[in-house]
Amino acid sequence: MNQTKRHLTAEDLKHIEVYSDPQWTPDGNAYAFVSTVANNDNDYASQIFVQTLYGQKPKQWTFDNAKNSHPRFSPDGKKLVFQSTRSGVPQLWLLHTDGGEARQLTTFKHGAVSPEWSKDGRKIIFSAPLEKDDDVTNQHEPSKEERQKEQEEKQKKPLVINRLKYKSDGEGFHNDKHTQIVLYDVEDETFEQLTFTDTDHHFEDISPDGNHILFSANLSDDRDYELTNDLYLLNVTSKEMKTLTNGKGQYGNARFSPDGSAIACFGHEFAYQGATLNDLFIFDAASGDGTCLSNDWDFQLGDAMIGDTRLGQSENGPVWSDDGQHLFFIGTDFGATGLYQADTKGELNVLYKDNSHVFGFSRNGAKFILGISTPVNPGDFYLMNHDSNITRLTDANKEFLDTVELSEPETLTFKAKDGWDIQGWLLRPYGFEEGKKYPFILEVHGGPHAMYGQTFFHELQLLAAKGYVVLYTNPRGSHGYGQTFVDACRTDYGGKDYTDLMSAVDYVLAEYDFIDENRLGVTGGSYGGFMTNWIVGHTNRFKAAVTQRCISNWLSFYGVSDIGYFFTKWELGKNLLEDPAKLWDFSPLKYAENIETPLLIVHGEKDYRCPIEQGEQLFVTLKHLHKVVEFVRFPDASHELSRSGKPEMRIERLNHITRWFDEYL
Template sequence: MSYHSKRALTADDLKRINVVSDPQLKPDGSAFAFVSTTANDDNDYTSQLFLQSLEDAQPRQWTFGDAKNIHPRFSPDGNMMVFQSDRSGVPQLWLVHTDGGEAKQLTTFKNGAVDPEWSPDGKRIIFSAPLEEQDDVSKQRELSEDERKKEKEEKSKQPLVVNRLKYKSDVKGFHDDKRTQLVQYDLETETFEQLTTAPTHHHLEDIAPDGKHILFSANLDEDEDYELTNDLYLLNLPTKETTMLTNGNGQYGNARFSPNGEKVACFGHEFAYKVATLNDLYIFDIASGERTCLSDKWDFQLGDAMIDDTRMGQSEAGPVWNADSTHLLFLGTDSGATSLYQVDLSGEWSMVYENNNHVFGFANNHDALVLGISNPTEPGNFYQLNRDGQVTQLTDVNREFLNDVALSEPETLTFQANDGWQIQGWLLRPYGFEQGKKYPFILEVHGGPHAMYGQTFFHEMQLLAAKGYVVLYTNPRGSHGYGQEFVNACRADYGGSDYTDLMAAVDYALENYDFIDHDRLGVTGGSYGGFMTNWIVGHTNRFKAAVTQRCISNWLSFYGVSDIGYFFTKWELGKSLLEDPQALWDFSPLKYTENMETPLLIVHGEKDYRCPIEQGEQLFITLKQLRKEVEFVRFPDANHELSRSGKPDMRIERLQHITRWFEQYL
């Protein structure tokens, strides 16, 4: 079916997109399991598990109902699978035979159990559970729905006593006294054993091939509340002795034992450029404790830094060892794409798969290698990477949606910034594009700022193109994908060269695409992109409409109200509140409101703790008092993730407000 015979995309199509994640190969390499997430009729999401043979074109659905069934993990013999499901009300662990049958509930922990992993002998499962100091893992009882409701009501009547710096976080909300501990379940005796007890959060990284050690990450320092470091620890299960692998100066994760049990590989960094620091790939020798950095001569981001609005669910980014402990596989982010790389223990890397798209996850064992891939006109599917480097498509989860809807293929462009730096971007032509016609234009600015737009599916971009706009999205300095100097270049210069990069992008598009109407330019962005939208309309009147989403308008107050403000402000702007309040005010778009003549829509979530709603509120009140053209849309119960994982109806409503505003003024 041709592009022109298909209909234009709508905001409601968001509910039709099937998002796949977390591929897991069966130990014998014959089949794989994955998670599929879709919107349901209750204005929420359902995640189901599927199993598919690598010889088959059709996946078999394993779980049903409206629950979120995620994190499938095969037992070492491939006969069983443990997974996480909230079908009973909170996330618990369930066990099912791979040849079918009813799933058995393993845990009834009051606050749930998550992220299960098998011991190499298949006799134990180690998982994470939020526990209070006095909790007994052998006496955990799940609350009924009525009991949970009553407990929530009682809690809402009590004041929150705060004595920690890290007392809240976006998505999770206000913290309590529970800490994530590691727990072991013995399948033979059906008993539980708590493995960690320190009053901090523990994250299971891996279980050693001998089954006698586990690798976890945590900050066990007394000053943990004031630090952002995260270390790796080895826990000897027979003796309960804990050994620190890292040095207390960095942030480490994605850690894995080598199959021979001699080494640990992980991603990490030591904050050389604060939050703009590229990940490194480290190898630790367990016997000697010696650390080797394999990536010290590389200049690209390890892992997946691609930004989009439809990916849900975690997927493997690496590093993952090969069977003989000589190589590692990992994802890397470069020039608007993510690819699969391989490296040996001398640091020599090579490309395993690269096709200018978004590899969002992978699974490998034996001769089988499964990739999760998305591109601008494909929300995501799984593919087998064959020995000859060819890919074979395994799933086709959005066939019906893609057969029905026209999507715009982006044109990649590269232009020169004012100081000669090369900046990459993409341009979408509008639905039903006709040569000779003039079209309104929208500039999209990503958040982060240390993230990357690129060759992945982005519903919001496609929707704006479907509504008749030329859409431009770029990676100005500060973005990932172009090396350490580039990603660090916006720090202490917000609204400086990052702003002129974006204006140069607009100039380039206007000069090179004669179908853009110069008098109908719009701009939008979220988070840092919201800050930049505010900054843009405070420094130029060339745009006729703007939509600022989950924005920052006042760095003076952001410092104290954001869950990250107390460190992010200093790290990104170079100054803290007490050091130089004038500098923070100079960086604040609120200072420039008298210059703002562009009609501005402010979109914000009430429960956003990353960029709290007072940021949007201050901007609205100031502009309204100045009698400027401004409107404020507040989304109840929505956090900073509104556009990505918010309630489906809220996400659609948000898109309708954005398109309404641009239709009104462009």
């Protein structure tokens, strides 16, 4: 290691610049993207940059202290539409590419997001949260004072709930608003609402001739009880609507082919519930007949990589070639993501895949802008030509990377107890010296159907910087290793997934003599929090543990989580009333008396995915049993605290985690 560089700190979260959402200019000579940084202790700022392909550095196009994002060039390249929070809530703004100030297009009460151009550049289609009787032709954006007064009035009234899906993590309690699709005429400066059903609608694409809108939604009469998401075609003029899918699955990321005759999308029909791999479909736009191209593939389509800096960036989905004969998309496989190509018969080719994380792309002819992150680089953009050679375009975090030492992971493959191959990675500590013994931390990811891999992960690097050997693995249940593997933990939580993790620890202790077997720690969040609880309830080999946004009691999780009523059966095989004894057997709380490991419980108070009562139950039980336990509660923090929470709170969280391990390891 280069000891002229300093070690990473928790506060470095504020210094990392995160790039996302590359978008070509129509002429293919430049591209726009979004850069996000922490602008203070409580929030982030995002700015739009544009870079030509001729060696110049990216040029900043927005400057206000706000979130500016989702840049989209008009087909003639003369205008850029984007969304910005500069007026209070996200609204649409229009900027002429030859200069001048941006002009605000929308003043919708609850904001407007995700703008896209029609192919002729005459219309902008966007999404807006609307109440049932809202008039899109007469929208007023409230002032800060008006919003505060409305919020105060709302807090004086009880909340009447009559829906099963009445809350969601990050959004809180639902109200009478639903996401609708709105069309803006650029020349006439008029608005037209296109969807009206009492549910959320997701704009997918507009046909090349501008006559049809493609959107996804759950329009079923039983939509409060179902998780399906179908594709629909809406005639813009007649408002006639056609359903493309069969009401049995979940479809999205859909796009028209260049001639408008076909539609490509990702989707599945819940064959393995939440562990079902995406498939790639093509639908005939006229007949609605569909074909699955990916029947013979066995990997996850899309980006399933877990990190803690990308702030929930959305999925690209499949992108058509200009001739309509090929589709391009990101795929997740063996701890990495790459860019793939398939023809309309399902023949698959890898265009780019390395030990890295392709987190986004944009295509212009035979050229691609790829967003790529590695374990030692938060992310930059690269140009890839038809020969798949790549050229680096940006150096987003040069100053940071020039001064901070990061640990390059060692890739491991070891055998589980039943002979399955399990992949993992080991980080050596900052200042590593041969002959010394170091404390060790096992990290367990959430999901469980997600994937650790070759991407930048600040938390993992921080633990290595603090002097720990860090091991992170993909036990069964993880994406990246095929359908059988990702499905293998369902109805077996705490079974072979647990023994996979213990086999990982056994393997590195046998292979690396610099790990101190008497100073082992374990941590994880969400499913990783469940597994941390389960581990310390079933073995005392770990001397310290930190459980984050965890599940401790499946009996109560069923009714308090925003997903509990379906996720419990998806993952455990039974609902509360079907087999409460089984749910209790799967609950780490049942084994609290066995816990001897000092345990820190970290939880957000507004976590609706794994509500804080899960942490409360575990804390009270362990404290009542006189165990070594501490509870750290983060106000106003959701399940996303570690990824997109307030910068100050994210740093506090990391400091508590390292403090606990420093004390007990």
